[in-house]
Amino acid sequence: MTRLTDLELFVRTADLGSLTAAAKAMDWSPAAASAAVKRLEATWGVAVFVRSTRSLRLSTEGERMLPHVRAALSAMTEAQAVVSKTRSALRGELQLSMPSDLGRNILLPWLETFLQRHPDLSLRLHFSDRTADLMRVPLDMAIRYGTLRGSAQVALPLLLNNPRLLVASPQYIARHGTPATVAELAQHEALSFMVGDEVPKTWRLCVQGQWVDAPVQGRRNANDSEVVSRWAVDGLGLAYRSQIDMAAHIAAGRLVHINPHWQGEPGDLHLVVPGRKQVTAAVRALRDHLVPLLAQLAAGSAQHKR
Template identity: 50%
Template sequence: MRLDDVLLFVRAAELGSLSAAARLLDLSPAVASAALKRLEAQLGARLLARSTRNLRLTADGEGFLGHARAALASLEEGQRLLAQGQDQVSGVLQLSAPSDFGRNVLLPWLDELQREHPQLSVRLLLGDRNADLFRQAADVAVRYGAPEDSSLVALPICSDNRRVLCASPAYLARHGEPREVAHLAQHNCLLYQLGSRVHDHWCFGQGSSEVGLTVRGDRFCDDADVVRRWALAGQGIAYKSWLDVAMDIQEGRLKLLLGHLPGEPAPFNLMCTHRAQLGKPVQLLRNMLRVRCQALLEQRARAV
């Protein structure tokens, strides 16, 4: 028994007209008439008594109408429940993220995500060393820069992100504000260290206009969040990813320095070992990150 035939019968009974039901369902009169005849033949009963002007339910039609309505309503409810289940996100999202971005930017975003999807669990690993996704208990990682391992799949989150110079108003009140790159030699620069490499050569501009300077400072750390905390405490000037410090600059805790100069590129990517890991929780995370990070990036132009 074809469901569209049953639906046509129900609509015709409700409207009192086979032609009106055909128009509602975008059928031609001939197709509607054939559908009704097919349903009556399958049931072995006349459902509608009809003439050129009138249509009424037969006794068999009245008896079948309640069952037909109940069947259609049951199917609609099944569709609704199925769609609702597809909208729900459940399972465990296993994620690795940089220390500063993870603690100070990502955490509240993940809280919102879990409030919207209460069946979703999050396992968050924080650290600045590149996560070994083949060994760690993380399905995906968000990281700055291109992946060192060419076997990883890298999906762009914020390709135009760059580093920026920043310092607290308290530090600048004591030591003054650098007006050009060379002035950084006179300041305490807060240095980030990844493994054995200290990031002490800061570059600005691009192409033939690029300017670089080897800086010095009295503080080094392999945790980018600590470098940010030192900057907030007024201990020196930091060279940070814009995504890490956008909210601090917007709210006045840090001040953007030499904002007219583009800093080093710091593209932000979501990485995984295989596209098969891009299930619904990961897709939801990626979409959220792209929208939120793009909003932070748009603040950069207004901050100059």
């Protein structure tokens, strides 16, 4: 396959009348420039230059090839400009994966506002609590909890102060009381969110500066985060969910933050893309749109903690 840089050297040499001058203009060594010409001549099967000890000129075949090579390089430049314009423009389709509860009940209206601001954009949304493999499925980005380790993917922060909270409805607390110690959690109905098919046996909490794995048990477990939230609002037990997911419920009084001095695990929220080249203007615009809205919601939730 012919290298574009070899074609560029061919044109530069023809314009300057000197292979040495063309190599210098492209910051190449004379040996690298000579090798490039040999590759072209081997690929095309003709000599493109006529050389002497004092001069260099295009051969008849080289003169015939030159306008076609110029056109090819011009077409590549135009193609690169189109790609660059596409990357910087807010148009096209974005495929986005997000957790079910967060996506349906918090992000959806904000995404609608984003679309109204950018009429040349369209969204294809995927709601799932499973972690999508951005290298295998046709997704542009995913909203995820936690941090990436040992991955070539890029994580753009959306909300960094987003701990998990222990919550229950006022009705549940009225019937069953509030657990005063971590040990008492085992006596309550735990509404657990399953990662995959595994039901968690403990919830990790920091009590008086010490992290402990509190044993929990319950008859209601789901791999859909929205279902766990509904169970909690319906007064069926305790839930251990991220602050941003519970923010609206806490602000409306549907749920209460139990023992705020018990710190839950961090649940930092990120916008994840497959690589740096996929961080387009549209991706950055979406992140800039969501960050202040998430921060405002989290701040409102913090004011309503019990």
